[in-house]
Amino acid sequence: RKEVEQDPGPFNVPEGATVAFNCTYSNSASQSFFWYRQDCRKEPKLLMSVYSSGNEDGRFTAQLNRASQYISLLIRDSKLSDSATYLCVVNGDTGANNLFFGTGTRLTVIP
Amino acid sequence: ETGVTQTPRHLVMGMTNKKSLKCEQHLGHNAMYWYKQSAKKPLELMFVYSLEERVENNSVPSRFSPECPNSSHLFLHLHTLQPEDSALYLCASSQDINRAEYGYTFGSGTRLTVV
Numbered sequence: 001r002k003e004v005e006q007d008p009g010p011f012n013v014p015e016g017a018t019v020a021f022n023c024t025y026s027n028s029a030s031q032s033f034f035w036y037r038q039d040c041r042k043e044p045k046l047l048m049s050v051y052s053s054g055n056e057d058g059r060f061t062a063q064l065n066r067a068s069q070y071i072s073l074l075i076r077d078s079k080l081s082d083s084a085t086y087l088c089v090v091n092g093d094t095g096a097n098n099l100f101f102g103t104g105t106r107l108t109v110i111p
Numbered sequence: 112e113t114g115v116t117q118t119p120r121h122l123v124m125g126m127t128n129k130k131s132l133k134c135e136q137h138l139g140h141n142a143m144y145w146y147k148q149s150a151k152k153p154l155e156l157m158f159v160y161s162l163e164e165r166v167e168n169n170s171v172p173s174r175f176s177p178e179c180p181n182s183s184h185l186f187l188h189l190h191t192l193q194p195e196d197s198a199l200y201l202c203a204s205s206q207d208i209n210r211a212e213y214g215y216t217f218g219s220g221t222r223l224t225v226v
Contacts, residue, residue: 004153032211040222043201043217044154087154091211101154 003027003100006088008059017078021105022090024070029052033064036087038104044087047073077110114138117202117218124192125226132187132221134202142208143185144215145177148199160185161208192225199223 006023013019032049041078050062050071061074071088073075085104092098117134124130136143145157158178159167174196176188185202199222203215 002153006163008151033215034214036214041199041222043219045217049212049214089214099156099168099211105151 003104006102026091032091034089113216134185136204140204146201
């Protein structure tokens with residue numbers, strides 16, 4: 001069973017739309033959760049951490065459901081510049097040397 | 112500027128060549144990592160270093176040889192690679208190996224093609 005599972009997409013949405021991605025993880029002991037963004041042929045960059053109570057950063061909202069072991073990312077008012085692959089990242093246990101990456105969800109925002 | 116610098120950005124090498132990838136971090140982090148990213152696959156952890164000491168080797172073939180001379184520099188020495196080793200090789204650093212809450216900072220990667 002994969003540590004982290006994501007729908008690979010692609011998601012093609014018009015500008016201004018709201019889009020949501022989900023991700024599930026297998027280890028109930030996981031404590032740290034992140035969403036990374038990766039542009040084509042570039043490195044992953046941290047978009048936001050995901051906290052237990054849910055957190056928001058501008059147009060982006062992340063939520064964590066520990067009971068169901070899933071994480072979500074909501075993007076409101078999509079911009080063309082949001083087109084990228086979004087990686088769900090979970091640590092398998094305590095410590096930083098044990099981060100597991102999903103395969104990513106590809107988003108394309110269409111004019 | 113990401114704070115983690117990788118060179119070269121692109122590398123084409125023959126199966127009998129020997130080459131090295133270099134990574135340097137300017138963030139004062141204590142932990143450094145090598146990852147491999149192949150098409151349509153999740154990032155695969157290769158090696159983990161904490162304060163210059165290797166703490167993890169994820170069953171990586173011996174044709175990949177890491178070196179960490181100090182906590183700011185990390186190398187990946189390559190020799191007699193196979194075409195299936197062609198991928199994006201990413202270096203990352205984190206504040207401390209025992210603290211995951213800040214995630215990783217990645218370098219821009221080396222896109223390797225083995226011919």
